[in-house]
Amino acid sequence: MPIVALPQTTVRAIGSTSVISDSCSVVKELIDNALDASATSLQVELSLNTLDVIQVKDNGHGIPTEDHSSVCKHTFTSKIQTVDDLKNVGGSSFGFRGEALASVAEMSGGVTVSTRSASEVTGTCLKYARDGSLSSCTRTSHPAGTTLRVTDFLKYIPVRRQTALKDATKTLTRIKKLLQAYAFAHPVLRFSIKVLKAKNENNNWTYAPSADTEIVDAAIKIVGRDVTACCVVKKFPSDSLDPSGYELLAFLPKANAGMQALDRNYARLIVRAEIIKANNQGQFVSVDGRPLSVSRGLGLDIAKLFKSYARAAALRNEAAKSITDPFLYLQLKCPQGSYDVNIEPGKDDVLFEDRELLFGMLESFFCYHYGPLQTAQKASPKK
Numbered sequence: 001m002p003i004v005a006l007p008q009t010t011v012r013a014i015g016s017t018s019v020i021s022d023s024c025s026v027v028k029e030l031i032d033n034a035l036d037a038s039a040t041s042l043q044v045e046l047s048l049n050t051l052d053v054i055q056v057k058d059n060g061h062g063i064p065t066e067d068h069s070s071v072c073k074h075t076f077t078s079k080i081q082t083v084d085d086l087k088n089v090g091g092s093s094f095g096f097r098g099e100a101l102a103s104v105a106e107m108s109g110g111v112t113v114s115t116r117s118a119s120e121v122t123g124t125c126l127k128y129a130r131d132g133s134l135s136s137c138t139r140t141s142h143p144a145g146t147t148l149r150v151t152d153f154l155k156y157i158p159v160r161r162q163t164a165l166k167d168a169t170k171t172l173t174r175i176k177k178l179l180q181a182y183a184f185a186h187p188v189l190r191f192s193i194k195v196l197k198a199k200n201e202n203n204n205w206t207y208a209p210s211a212d213t214e215i216v217d218a219a220i221k222i223v224g225r226d227v228t229a230c231c232v233v234k235k236f237p238s239d240s241l242d243p244s245g246y247e248l249l250a251f252l253p254k255a256n257a258g259m260q261a262l263d264r265n266y267a268r269l270i271v272r273a274e275i276i277k278a279n280n281q282g283q284f285v286s287v288d289g290r291p292l293s294v295s296r297g298l299g300l301d302i303a304k305l306f307k308s309y310a311r312a313a314a315l316r317n318e319a320a321k322s323i324t325d326p327f328l329y330l331q332l333k334c335p336q337g338s339y340d341v342n343i344e345p346g347k348d349d350v351l352f353e354d355r356e357l358l359f360g361m362l363e364s365f366f367c368y369h370y371g372p373l374q375t376a377q378k379a380s381p382k383k
């Protein structure tokens with residue numbers, strides 16, 4: 001076959017599946033858009049199969065009339081203008097490619113947006129066709145903000161649809177976890193998830209912070225009192241005038257006692273008990289409010305580093321085998337321009353210019369908290 005150019009519709013259809021892989025990535029994109037619109041309350045609603053309905057309602061700044069026809073067009077964005085802007089996009093906006101909604105429209109039966117900006121008296125209901133064009137525009141009542149509703153997701157990709165239907169339960173769990181990660185990354189915002197027509201309320205979840213929510217209060221609401229009780233808040237560097245510009249806020253199983261206390265045996269017992277209690281809750285890592293995936297890339301490397309120190313601390317007590325997925329909440333604030341967010345379509349991985357500096361800092365922090373790796377390993381003779 002000769003080399004020929006693919007028609008634009010085919011190029012877009014192929015491209016869309018790489019931007020949006022499943023219902024969880026749709027929810028993620030809609031949440032990112034709501035955060036970019038400065039929303040303080042984000043409500044997710046899903047059908048039980050996660051495909052018929054995916055909806056996020058926010059109280060952000062809404063979509064101005066002049067932008068209504070561009071919302072679902074490929075490469076149309078209000079967030080950056082030049083490639084240089086990417087350097088600084090890190091902490092200021094989550095989106096930047098203008099691809100998400102166009103891809104969602106391409107892959108679903110319909111995208112409906114109801115929106116109203118604070119200055120408008122009534123809202124507008126906008127419907128978009130598969131090619132991203134605006135197919136209808138009517139007046140509607142809507143509070144200030146935006147509700148974006150996707151129906152019949154994966155309608156045109158039957159194999160993925162079938163697989164997704166089988167995976168619905170797992171996907172719901174992942175979406176809930178995703179929301180928890182966002183709540184940890186933005187503990188002062190309100191997040192909720194509701195599964196429509198579900199027989200039970202297992203997957204419904206509301207995170208409603210109080211006005212002065214601290215990380216401990218947030219953690220109680222997200223992972224519960226038992227886990228929270230055995231964790232401690234740590235800041236690094238403790239000197240806020242540190243010139244590096246990096247700031248790390250962690251909430252993790254207590255263990256300082258393990259390396260410093262005089263009564264080492266007693267301290268080891270505590271370490272073991274605390275880390276075990278905080279097991280199976282997973283790691284939540286965010287960079288400037290952007291939750292990172294902890295199953296790949298930088299997030300995975302950070303999670304692995306943490307686990308090796310936590311396990312080493314527990315190993316002193318031969319409890320390491322039972323430590324599989326200890327809880328960690330880690331919030332990183334980084335100097336502007338120190339990392340690139342344009343790494344992969346999900347935008348949940350970042351590339352640091354000076355990775356060694358970051359990991360040096362993380363190692364020092366975990367080492368200070370849990371004790372050095374080597375000593376810990378030496379201190380645990382194999383049976």
Ligand code: ADP
Nearest residue numbers: 033037062077078095096097098099100101146
């Ligand atoms: P990106 O976020 O990369 O710009 P998207 O396809 O996700 O691309 O969104 C396209 C545009 O639609 C955004 O740039 C933004 O201007 C607008 N938009 C989408 N969702 C919202 C929302 N919830 N509130 C306000 N504006 C929105």
Ligand code: MG
Nearest residue numbers: 032033095100
């Ligand atoms: Mg977006």
